[in-house]
Amino acid sequence: MSKLKSINQKYNPSEIEAKWQKIWEKEKIYSPNLDMSFDFAQELRPFYNLMMFPYPSAEGMHVGNMYAFTGADVYGRFQRMQGKSVFEPIGLDGFGIHSENYAIKQGMHPAEQAKISEKNFYRQLKSIGNSFDWSRTVETYKPEYYKWTQWLFVQLFKAGLAYRKKAPVNFCPSCKTVLADEQVERGLCERCNSIIEKRDLEQWFFKITKYADRLLNGLNQIDWDEKIKIAQKQWIGKSEGALVKFEIDDSRLKNKEIEVFTTRLDTLFGATFLVLSPGHPLITNITKAEVKKYVEEAKKKTVIEKAGEKTGVFSGLYVINPVNNEKIPVWIANYVLMGYGTGAIMAVPAHDQRDHDFAIKYKLPIIKVIQSYNEFQSLIMRKSVKVKEFKKDIAAKGMYVKDYYDWGLIVIGGDYIKNDYLKIIQNHLLPGSWYADADGSLRAVIFKNKIFTLPDEADEAFKYGKEIGISGGQLDWQTKENYAYCYEGIYGKLINSGRFDNLQVSQASDRLIELFPEKIRKEINYHLRDWLISRQRYWGPPIPMIYCESCDWQSVPEKDLPVELPFIKDYKPLGTGKSPLANHPEFYKTKCPKCQKEAKRETDVSDTFLDSAWYFLRYPSTDIDNTAFDMERLKKWLPVNMYIGGAEHSVLHLLYSRFMTMALKDLGLINFEEPFTQFRAHGLIIKDGAKMSKSKGNIVVSDLYIKKFGADTLRTYLMFMGPFSQGGDFRDTGTGGMFKFLKRIWALFSAGPVGSPSSVATSPQIMHKTIKKVTGDIEKLNYNTAIAALMEWYNFLSQQKSVSKEEIEVFVKLLAPFAPHISEELYQLLNGKKEFSSIHNSSWPKFDPKFLVKNELIIVVQINGKLRGNIVVDSAISKNKTKVEELAIKESNVQNHLKSKSIKKVIYIQGKIINFVAV
C-alpha cells in the first residue's frame, strides 16, 4: 500500500471496491462482538441498525432495493463513526406465497429456487458495499430459523393467544389459500388481484385484538414517522360508542332484540329504520320469499359489486326504539357489513350520508334531530407548520396527535394565528391550554377529544391559565357558550328529541346511557380483527400442532421441533381448502403427544408475516441453537435503535412485529414492549415518472451500474437524487455525473496534494461549515443536501493551489458513509499506516463553532422589500444599526433608488439585512 503506487493512477472503482470489501470482511470490521460488555455512559454503545430484509423472489435486486439498503447503511456507518458499536444484519424473507409463486412460475421447486435466489441476492447485497455483519444472516426458510418460529407459535398457543375457529374467511381462488384481512385490498387479492371469496373454514388465529389498546397507546412512546402511526391508528380503528337494544315487535319472535352499534347515540331520536347486513343471523328466521331471494343474491356478489349502489329489501319486521317507543321498520341492505359492529345499524338519514342515500331511494322518513351552529363562523380550525411542530411536542408528552380527531388546536375569533399566540401555546402544551387576547376574549384552546366540549375544556383551561399565570383576563362566558356548539354535526344541540331537546350534543350520549341502562351501554369497537395465521400452501413453516380425537389440539413438544417441511414434488396449491401436505400421510400421521394414540398433524403452514414478525430478535443469536434469542444479548442490543424500510409495510409487518413483541413480553420471554424505537420510511424510486414494476418494464437493475461506475457512484447518486424519505426519479445521466464527481475527488486528492499537502487548511471556515451541515443533514436523513454540501466544498478546494492533509482527511470522512470504498482508499493512502485501521471505525469530524464566526459580513440592502444591493461590513460594525444604515445609504444603486423618496422607516436584522421603507 505504498503511497507512490497510486499516485496518478486512474480512479478504478472495480479494483478498489473488490479489494476493500475483501479486507473489511477479513478484518471483521462490521461484526461487533455481541457479548462484549458496554459501559452505557461511554461513547461506545450498542446501536442496532436494522433494515427490512428482502423477499428474494424476483430476478434480483433492482435499484429500488439498493436505494433502501444504502440509505439505511449510510445511517449505520454514520453511527459507527460517532463511536457506536453498530450491528447491521441482513437476511432473506424467503418463505411464503410470494417466493412460492415465483418458483412455480419458474417451473422450479421452491426449495431449489430458494438456493438460487439466496446466492444471487447475497452476491448483489455484497456488491453494494454495505456494512452488513455477514457472520449473522437469517433465512426464514431454514429449519434452524423456523424451528423457533414454530416454537413461538407453541408459546402463543399455550398462552391462549393462538386459537382455532370456524369463520368466514377471505379465500383467494387464484392463490388457492385463505388470506388475512390485511392482505385483501378492496375485495381483491393483494398479490394477484383476484376477487376474494368468502368461505367458512376452520382456521388458526392469533389474538391480536387483545392488544388493540396497547398497540394504539404504544404509538405515543415511539419515534416513528407520523404517517405510519396514523396508518396504524386508522387500521386499529378504535371507535367509542354505544350498543343499543331494539326490541322486535313480532309475537313469534317475542323477547328477541336487535343490537346495534353507534357512535352517534345523540341522534337516536332520528333513527327512522334499522338495517341488517345480509349475513345477519336473525335473517334465518325470516321466511319472506323476497328477503330470501335478496339475501342469496347479495351473498353471491363480490365486494366490488357491493361497492356500487345501495340496495335493500324490507324484512317485514318492526322494532321499538327504546327511547321514544316509536315503531320503526327493519330493512336488509348491502351497505351494512357483517364484519363490523353487530352487523346491524340504526339508520339516521338526517345525519348520515349513507342512510340518507338509502332513505331517499326507498322513500323512508328523514327526521332532523341535531341543530348545528355553523353560522358561528368565528370558530375556525387552523393548521400550519408551526402547529405541526407544536404537535410533535405534544406527542412527546405522550398525548394523542391528530387533527380534528383526538386533539386539535382551535383558534377562536380573530383573523389569523399570530406568532404570539403560538409562542404562548407552545410553552404550555397541555390539553385545555388556552390563550386569551388582551381584551379578554378567548382566542385559542387546545382540545383532545373527538367530541369537543369547549365549555368544560375552557373551564379547565381558564383555571389552568390562572395557575400558570398566562395573560388573558376575563373570559366572556356568554361568548364562550356560543362558540361551544359550533362545529357542524358534532357541535350542536338536540331537536325533535322529546324531553332531550336543547341538550348539547356532547352531553346527550352520557345522559341517554344514564337513563336507559337496560337498553343502552357504552361500547368500544375496533376495526382490527384477529390475525388469521394459517395458509393452505406448501412453502412455509408447518404449524406445529397435532390433532388427537380424544385430547383435542396439542402442540408439538418442544424437543420435537422443528417440524420439518418435507421435500415433496406435488407442492402446488390444491384449492380444496387444504394444504398440499394433506396428501402426504407420511407427514401428517403421528402420535398424540399426550395419550400416544394415533393422531393427525396440522398440514397448514403459517403466514409469512409470522416469519418476519420476530426476525430482528433472532439476528443477535444466530450462532446459538438452544434458544430463540439469548437474553443477555437481547438486553444489550434490543430494541432496535433505527429501523428503516418501506411505507408499504406500515400496517402489516410493523403491526405484527409490535404485537409479537408485546405478547413475548407478557410471556416473560423478553423485557421490552416496543420492537423499534425509531422507524423511518424511505421514499420510492421512480423511473420515467412511474413506479418501477415488471409490468411496465421500467425496472432498473443495479448490477449494470455497479459494473460500469462502481458501487460508490451508484450509492452516492441514489442518495443525491432527493430527500431519502421522498425517493426520487432515477436517470442514467445522473449516475454519469456522480461518477465524474468521484473521479474529480480522486484526481484532486490522490494525484496532487496528497503527495504534498500543505499544513494549513485553506479555509477552516468552509471546512467547519461543511462538517456542521453534513452532520446535521445525515442525522435528519437529508442525504441529498449533505452530498451537495460536499460538492460545494470540493468546488472550493479544487480552486485552491494546495489542500491541507486535514482537509483531505475530513473530506473523505464526511464522504465515507456514502462512498465507503473510495474514501477508505484515499484515507489509507493519506495515512499510510502500517497497521490497518479502517476509516469506518475512525471518529467523525467535529465542527468548532469558533470557526463559524465571520469577520466580514455581507448585508443585503432592500428598499421596500426589494433587493437593491449589498454592503460588506466588519462584524463589529454590523452590531451598530446607525453605522450600517449610513454605509447602506452610500451604496450607489441604493442612492439611485432613494432619489426623490423619503425614508419612513428602517428595519435592520443584525448581520443579515437592512430594509428601507421609503415613499
Place this chain on the structure above:
RNA sequence: GGGCAAGUGGCGGAAUGGUAUACGCUGUAGUCUCAAAAACUACUAGUCGCAAGGCUGUGUGGGUUCGACUCCCUCCUUGCCCACCA
C-alpha cells in the same frame, strides 16, 4: 367518501419569515485534438437593455407583514394509503 403528502427553471431538487432557483443533470459556446471521446472554462427562469440596471416570476385568487416558496383563507391539480368501519 375519509386520511396523508406535495405543487419551485428544460429535468432531479435547494431555501430557521430575510439575496428564490444552492448542488447536480441537460443544453449552448469555447480550450485541447488531425478528429472524436475524456477533461477543462464560460453561459444556461422569462423579458427589456450596448451596458449599468430594470420589470415579471415558486399551481390559482385573496390576506397578514417593512419583507412571503415559507404563515392564514379560497379554489385547482397530482401522488400515496384506507374505504359502505355505522
